[in-house]
Amino acid sequence: MNIDMIRAAATRLDGHARRTPLLSSPFLDAIAGKPVFVKAECLQHTGSFKFRGGWSALSGLPEERRKNGVIAFSSGNHAQGVAYAAALHGVSAVIIMPADAPKLKIENTRALGAEVVLYDRATEDRDAIGARLAAERGLTLIKPYDEPLVIAGQGTTGLEIAAQAADLGVHEAEVLVCCGGGGLTSGIALALAAEAPGFKVRPCEPEGFDDVTRSLATGKIERNAELTGSLCDAIITPQPGDITFPIMAEHCGAGIVVREEEALRAMAQAFQRLKIVIEPGGAVGLAAALFHADKTDAPAVIAVATGGNVDEPVFQKALATLG
Amino acid sequence: MNIDMIRAAATRLDGHARRTPLLSSPFLDAIAGKPVFVKAECLQHTGSFKFRGGWSALSGLPEERRKNGVIAFSSGNHAQGVAYAAALHGVSAVIIMPADAPKLKIENTRALGAEVVLYDRATEDRDAIGARLAAERGLTLIKPYDEPLVIAGQGTTGLEIAAQAADLGVHEAEVLVCCGGGGLTSGIALALAAEAPGFKVRPCEPEGFDDVTRSLATGKIERNAELTGSLCDAIITPQPGDITFPIMAEHCGAGIVVREEEALRAMAQAFQRLKIVIEPGGAVGLAAALFHADKTDAPAVIAVATGGNVDEPVFQKALATLG
Numbered sequence: 001m002n003i004d005m006i007r008a009a010a011t012r013l014d015g016h017a018r019r020t021p022l023l024s025s026p027f028l029d030a031i032a033g034k035p036v037f038v039k040a041e042c043l044q045h046t047g048s049f050k051f052r053g054g055w056s057a058l059s060g061l062p063e064e065r066r067k068n069g070v071i072a073f074s075s076g077n078h079a080q081g082v083a084y085a086a087a088l089h090g091v092s093a094v095i096i097m098p099a100d101a102p103k104l105k106i107e108n109t110r111a112l113g114a115e116v117v118l119y120d121r122a123t124e125d126r127d128a129i130g131a132r133l134a135a136e137r138g139l140t141l142i143k144p145y146d147e148p149l150v151i152a153g154q155g156t157t158g159l160e161i162a163a164q165a166a167d168l169g170v171h172e173a174e175v176l177v178c179c180g181g182g183g184l185t186s187g188i189a190l191a192l193a194a195e196a197p198g199f200k201v202r203p204c205e206p207e208g209f210d211d212v213t214r215s216l217a218t219g220k221i222e223r224n225a226e227l228t229g230s231l232c233d234a235i236i237t238p239q240p241g242d243i244t245f246p247i248m249a250e251h252c253g254a255g256i257v258v259r260e261e262e263a264l265r266a267m268a269q270a271f272q273r274l275k276i277v278i279e280p281g282g283a284v285g286l287a288a289a290l291f292h293a294d295k296t297d298a299p300a301v302i303a304v305a306t307g308g309n310v311d312e313p314v315f316q317k318a319l320a321t322l323g
Numbered sequence: 324m325n326i327d328m329i330r331a332a333a334t335r336l337d338g339h340a341r342r343t344p345l346l347s348s349p350f351l352d353a354i355a356g357k358p359v360f361v362k363a364e365c366l367q368h369t370g371s372f373k374f375r376g377g378w379s380a381l382s383g384l385p386e387e388r389r390k391n392g393v394i395a396f397s398s399g400n401h402a403q404g405v406a407y408a409a410a411l412h413g414v415s416a417v418i419i420m421p422a423d424a425p426k427l428k429i430e431n432t433r434a435l436g437a438e439v440v441l442y443d444r445a446t447e448d449r450d451a452i453g454a455r456l457a458a459e460r461g462l463t464l465i466k467p468y469d470e471p472l473v474i475a476g477q478g479t480t481g482l483e484i485a486a487q488a489a490d491l492g493v494h495e496a497e498v499l500v501c502c503g504g505g506g507l508t509s510g511i512a513l514a515l516a517a518e519a520p521g522f523k524v525r526p527c528e529p530e531g532f533d534d535v536t537r538s539l540a541t542g543k544i545e546r547n548a549e550l551t552g553s554l555c556d557a558i559i560t561p562q563p564g565d566i567t568f569p570i571m572a573e574h575c576g577a578g579i580v581v582r583e584e585e586a587l588r589a590m591a592q593a594f595q596r597l598k599i600v601i602e603p604g605g606a607v608g609l610a611a612a613l614f615h616a617d618k619t620d621a622p623a624v625i626a627v628a629t630g631g632n633v634d635e636p637v638f639q640k641a642l643a644t645l646g
Contacts, residue, residue: 015490021344021366026407027434042598043344043363084349111350167338271638275365275631277598308598312642315594319635 001148001247003194006155006187009052012059013156016088017052018044020157022164022302025273032293035300037170038270038286039161042278042308046112048234049157049184049306050081050144056153057142058085066091068138073126075101076234077307078144079109087113094139096130104311145183146241155187161302162196172198173300176256176285179203179212180235182244184306189251200298203248203255204288206232206263206281212240212248213255221245231260231314234281234307256295262287267318270305279310280318324471324570326517329478329510332375335382336479339411340375341367343480345487345625348596355616358623360493361593361609362484365601365631369435371557372480372507372629373404373467379476380465381408389414391461394453398424399557400630401467402432410436417462419453427634468506469564477507481514484625488519495521496623499579499608502526502535503558505567507629512574523621526571526578527611529555529586529604535563535571536578544568554583554637557604557630579618585610590641593628602633603641 020043028036041049058066069092072082079095086093095109099118110116117133119126134141143150158175165173175192179185182203189201203212209230214222223239230236240248263280266287270278278286285303293301310318343366351359364372381389392415395405402418409416418432422441433439440456442449457464466473481498488496498515502508505526512524526535532553537545546562553559563571586603589610593601601609608626616624633641 018344018346021341023341023366027431030434040366043346047596047598108350111353271600271635273370275370275600277594277600312594312645316639316642319639322635 001151001190001243003190005148005152006159006191009056009060009152010156010159013052013055013153016055017156019160020044022161022168023274023276027273028269028290031269031290032301034293036289037165037300037302038274039157039302039304040276041157041304041306042276042282046077046080046084047307047309048077048081048282049154050077051085052156053150053153053183054081054085054142057147057149058089058091060149061140065140068140069093070142071096071130071134071139072142073130074144075105077309079114080112082142083109083112083114094133096126145181146243148243151183151187151244154184155191157184157304158188158191159195161188162192162199165196165302170300172298173302174253174296174298175199175201176204176288176301176303177201178235178282178284178304178306179205181237182212182240182248184304185252186244186247188304190247193251201252202288202296203252204284205235205255205257206230206284207257207259209236210255210257213257215240215245216249216252216255219249232263232281232284234279235284256288256292258284258287258292262291264318265321266290267315268322271319272322276305277308277310277315278305279307280314282307324474324513324566326513328471328475329482329514332379332383332475333479333482336375336378336476339378340479342483343367345484345491346597346599350596351592351613354592354613355624357616359612360488360623360625361597362480362625362627363599364480365599365605365628369400369403369407370630370632371400371404371605372477373400374408375479376473376476376506377404377408377465380470380472381412381414383472384463388463391463392416393465394419394457394462395465396449396453397467398428400632402437403435405465406432406435406437417456419449468504469566471566474506474510474567478510478514480507480627481511482518484511485515485518485522488625493623495621496625497576497619497621498522498524499527499611499624499626500524501558501605501607501627501629502528504560505535505563505571507627508575509567509570511627513570516574524575525611525619526575527607528558528578528580529553529607530580530582532559533578533580536580538563538568539572539575539578542572555586555604555607557602558607579611579615581607581610581615585614587641588644589613590638591645594642595645599628600631600633600638601628602630603637605630
């Protein structure tokens with residue numbers, strides 16, 4: 001992985017991914033006690049940054065492989081990003097999802113043009129199903145984060161942050177990134193190391209699911225004890241990736257851990273002050289910016305609002321924190 | 324009013340107002356039956372397009388007048404836009420609001436740096452209060468829509484729409500604008516007449532408050548029978564402006580009237596598919612796009628989501644339409 005791969009991805013994404021805005025509000029600055037900027041990736045196609053990685057992977061495949069189609073395992077944002085990127089490339093996408101995934105997510109993924117293959121979590125092996133389908137049809141597997149083309153696509157977010165912050169006169173900041181497997185975090189870290197040396201990435205995670213924070217602290221890959229039970233489900237992964245972790249270890253500052261309730265309050269502030277919809281997992285960076293600014297040293301913070309795919313009941317729970 | 328005034332305003336706004344994104348979703352296209360684009364002015368500073376007019380007016384005043392400060396009558400988006408634009412110019416703003424305005428709006432306007440002067444709707448004459456303050460302190464009144472500098476500022480939205488739509492290959496569209504006094508609608512209409520001749524503006528209003536639609540139909544200024552009682556309060560005005568109406572009569576197509584319930588459903592779609600927060604009055608254009616596309620002839624529609632300053636209870640009412 002290197003900056004040239006991210007720059008090449010930016011060229012491929014140009015005119016296809018959205019250049020999402022960098023937002024701010026004096027009301028958020030007042031909460032944090034320093035300037036807060038929010039990179040609104042919830043406004044990306046399919047409602048999360050995952051479209052960047054999906055497009056980067058699809059557009060980076062050789063034509064003879066791409067035309068056979070792609071396959072991904074996901075019930076969430078990665079599925080939608082890959083499905084839509086494939087549809088726009090005019091190739092087929094198979095998305096393998098658990099049969100008990102929310103019906104709306106299954107419907108949305110189908111509506112974006114993908115073939116959804118359901119499996120029973122209790123009795124079936126999804127990897128075996130995927131391997132069989134890939135072999136039968138010549139599909140290419142698009143991994144959610146431990147894949148250079150995907151990391152390169154997510155890293156284009158960092159190139160935009162560097163340019164947009166410079167336009168606003170911001171040259172020194174900590175960049176707070178909601179972190180799951182580390183695809184986005186490592187991509188942004190590589191981009192900023194090359195383009196904005198005054199910026200330092202800080203991975204942000206929900207309490208109880210802080211594998212990256214602990215891995216950075218010990219210097220080796222640590223696992224989460226649990227993989228379910230968080231409202232921040234979009235960013236819960238077993239452990240940092242084999243490719244993403246060394247990049248994070250080289251370029252990132254210490255992780256920041258936030259409480260689930262803080263993520264909900266950050267969602268409410270984003271609603272009230274920025275007029276954007278973010279999901280709990282996508283609000284962890286903003287929660288760190290607003291409620292843990294004392295753990296940052298830079299004169300400004302930039303939070304990446306990574307996704308907005310939240311159902312109404314959870315959003316209403318967030319709004320209730322305003323009362 | 325002419326296009327040169329809008330271009331001059333664009334130069335003054337550059338680097339100060341946000342270039343808000345033009346969003347879309349295949350799910351919205353499916354509802355409308357044609358491509359739908361949404362100009363997300365709810366993401367503008369202070370949560371509505373009104374910041375453009377406020378900045379345009381402040382920056383367009385001669386220095387010797389500006390330094391004395393400005394005054395505006397408003398309990399809503401215009402107040403916040405003027406207050407913040409004045410604060411960023413380092414000059415004082417007096418905002419005259421009814422004493423029974425929502426406490427949060429009063430607090431927000433003060434937090435943006437304005438001096439709020441409250442009056443009793445039943446016993447006091449706000450125009451007299453404003454005239455006295457303006458005379459005593461040399462303040463300049465910034466009218467909400469019937470003022471060329473304000474129309475020029477709002478019109479910059481139209482310049483951006485023309486450029487962003489062209490980037491997407493859209494050269495023929497109807498532009499559905501939530502319409503109150505007509506400042507935004509007439510500004511966009513003038514901008515598009517000059518920059519995008521394949522585009523036609525259609526003013527959009529809530530049922531029962533369709534003064535502009537009726538005025539365009541009869542060719543003379545018609546009044547609303549009522550001025551309260553709509554969730555779409557942000558765009559309820561007594562009648563089109565003396566400056567804005569002739570511009571709309573020359574450049575706009577017929578108005579489109581939507582039901583309040585359709586505005587709520589459009590807010591819910593914007594939440595679910597675009598991840599933006601819009602207020603009822605700011606959703607009228609999107610409601611027309613989604614639920615009245617049969618009244619449009621162009622192959623695509625562009626709805627302006629004019630503002631996002633909505634309280635939680637009303638937003639929850641909108642979310643409830645998804646159930």
